[in-house]
Amino acid sequence: MVRVIFCLGFVSFWVSTIAQPKNNLLLQFVPVYAREVVRLDSGIFICPDSSGIQIETFRFYISRVSVYKNEKLLWTEPMSFHLLDAAIPASLKLSLVMPAGTSFDQISFNLGVDSFTNVSGALGGDLDPSRGMYWTWQSGYINWKLEGTAAAAPTRNHEFHFHIGGYSAPFATLTPVILKVDNQQNVNVFVDLHRFLNGIDLKTENNIMIPGHNAVRLAKKAGTIFYTNP
């Protein structure tokens, strides 16, 4: 009897984890500034142009990673919430496991955390409020955090802070990103901070840390700086 249960257990374990063929997609996010890779794991990043910008912190949430073929949704990652941090290389690498034979030509994800999750209390893992991406004076996730210094910013120590978030209308900042892909196993997603920072006049706009019109505008801008082909 015991042996039967044991065997059954083993077989079901084997069937569920090993035997079933799977599609593995390695989604590698690469923060860049124009053509230069932005790495923050060993210190700040000095922008290689005359902008006088240094980047110190760059972290953002992506959620609801999905794949499509001919605009048709094929698969969505379950419990899909990822905190990506340019200072933690491992966090930029997402390993997605989907059913075998999933052939896709497009991936999508949301930049940020959805409104339902924003009102769901204390959550764990990447969504733990201790990860530095949750506001304290008011509830809600910071979807996008970019901090550094810029010669143009007339602030204390020339600092700029973009904490972009806000989940409820009319200031919702969740931003969908849709990208064409041609590779089924390895996809590099570049995030070009040059495009983001270049669209901002850092002399006048250097501290956005609350939900509102400005955060909505910058979230939309952030959604346009992802691309798969350099």
Place this chain on the structure above:
Amino acid sequence: MKKYVIVLIGLLWYMAASLKGDTTVRFHVPAGWPAPVYDFTKNPPSAAKILLGRALFYDPVLSADSTISCTSCHLQYTAFTHVDHTLSHGIKGSIGTRNAPATMNLAWSKLFMWDGAVNHLDVQPLAPIAHPAEMGSSLDSVIFRLQRSTTYKKLFISAFGDSIVTGERLLKSISQFMLTLVSANSKYDQVKNKVPGVAFSLVEEKGYSLFREHCASCHTEPLFTTNSFANNGLAVDTTLNDYGRIRITHAAKDSLLFKIPTLRNVEYSYPYMHDGRFKRLQDVINHYTSGIVQHKTLSPELMRPIVLSADDKVDLLAFLLTLTDKKFLFNPDYSFPKEIFLNPAKE
């Protein structure tokens, strides 16, 4: 065959649960009360988690310099608020901009803080922990400190089976303790529940009907609040310039709106209003009869003056005092957990 497997799994689960030594606790909804807003399925209460939350509530370890705990401003004997202090206090003698609210019946509240800045009970403690004029700390530094404490190691093991401290665990445990703070045993409740030998006096009875006529649309029974927001006609204090809910919604219609507080235990929760401007209940009643400042967001119920005679005011006050719940104010389950802090494990 299948049946045996299910029984076996059940048995193993039971053994694992009893090994942990934790007991689940059922949340009791008082008779006639609405269903709680808090989703207990996401944070099932247990004795060990409630105890952990209670320890955290009373422990100044949450603050930057270990001087301020939740209870510094939320004292049980005064309905979990800070009597005699108009504005909340924090580390290094700093003073905040708002009056600490009385804290009870939180399972029925959807939004927290005077302006509704906080959308869930679990994340409420983040605000005072991080506010520079309150605890001036941060969740990750609290986690760092708790991880080095043998007292909390024990508490986390009995609550969660291991000693790992996470933000989620910490916040959910504080929620579990705060959710136990249910006040539903005042004289008013006893009259409503027809407890033998308990009845309103004539004065209280008159006060109750005045209350229903003039106050109940915002301070609705049985919670004595609708938990929504209103402009109750207070003049702006120009030393604070606090416009309430508009800070969160950025909507003009929310200018000067503040959360409607419960009136339960109102006898003990002085001073009153978001800035603690009124020391006595009489002052509050006088505000509603003769102090209302007209404003375009003023609550419609207050547009026409409330007329109360001197006798009416006495009656109304007498009714408000029936909302005092001594069992709540002196419930030993809510008090400082001596057993944890007076004989702490070796640090």
